[in-house]
Amino acid sequence: MTAEHSTLLLNSNAIRRILQRISHEIAERNEDSQSVVLIGIQRGGVILAERIGGFLQQIWGHPVPVGQLDVSMHRDDLDQRAVPDVYPTRIPADLNDKVVVLMDDVLFSGRTTRAALDAIHDLGRPRSIQLAVLVDRGHRQLPIKPDFVGKNMPTRLNEQIRVLFQESGQEEAVYLVKS
């Protein structure tokens, strides 16, 4: 993808190494592997959760439940923005007493994560919730901290991080886009 003023931050090799590293970190942190459920936040975290689920299955030798969570009904800014698209929520397992690892591609203000925490608690009571993100671009508006980070990338407010995965039929890359 070539857009005006966009800089390549991560190519597909870098992304793959990062996801492998995050998967090992999740495994290191969570000895009780049978309790782990990965939940990708729609839409950016969905493919991430599937990839990491695949790596964790190789590490642990058993399948890991992977779900998708749409948070548009739990956002706090409905009347400030054009109404968001609503995507499916599919939770593969009972979340009670599980360790939920939430996944998103970019962490920014933290409001999506806050909405996801609310949404998860409507669905069950996990033992704990951890957060894994591919890129942390700073500018938090809430006290939210990721447990697993692919890359810390300080950005300006007028910049954008664009994450592309090959499953969406594109090249695999992370770009910094200046507007």
Add this chain to the structure above:
Amino acid sequence: MSWNRHHLLDIQSLSRDELLTVLDTAKAFKAVGERAIKKVPALRGKTVVNLFVEPSTRTRISFELAAHRLTADVVNFTAESSSLRKGETLKDTARNLEALNADIIVVRHQAAGAPHFMARFLDARVINAGDGAHEHPTQALLDVFTIREKKGTIEGLQVTILGDILYSRVARSNIWALLKLGAQVTLSGPSTLVPRIFQQMGCRVTYNIEEAIAEADIINLLRIQHERQRQSMFPGLSEYASLFGLNKNRFARTKPDALIMHPGPINRGVEIDSDLADCGRSVILEQVTNGLAVRMAALFLVSGGKGPQEIAA
């Protein structure tokens, strides 16, 4: 995503994409009703006013429950118990509600165009819950949602609407929605209640009920509306039932996978045989469940702001 309207006034003005957006959003909200906690905070702190100048129990309860499930506050305002009886104009009533910071006004009124009138001068969002014989958008939306869920698609389906078309806002909204989504629509019933002029909308009109339902994938039955008919349009209910009612004989000659729909409330033994209303090919109760999801979607969609689509993560 192609929804940026602040009001839902009719189906006629909606594009195909907008219709599909409502249906897709409703699908997500249907899932909420199947959870243990049937609530999402999307409209937390918002006030929804049900302004039902024309009486209704079912639609009003459906909108009320939809608003509760979105965590909104609901106020019910019915004609009997309201200042409208004291001669207050609709405009003043609406303005007074807005002065109480109502965010969304769901209005049912006997005058066609009443919701459109209100939308012109209110900042509040307006949803049409039925305006005279003109339109009933959420009914049509829940009907096509039900059809799409059962049949996979609307495109190319044969849909027959039977009964009182002339006085029916449900029929009109359904016709718009079905045609926009690519269905073939056939109308049938007593000639006094199914004027040929509906052919101009793109429907087939026939007074031979057996022929109307022979190839139908969906048979949507309308209720005989005593309250809206000014004079008798047919000799009597039993004559209607024998000439136009969906009885077992007629139903036996429909396609094996044809489904029966009805907006409710049903007149058992008039437009439909009592046992047929409860049979496996009747989706009447599913329409009610889907109505809740569709109304949640409608309330959610009209609440959007004017900001950009991109959402900061």
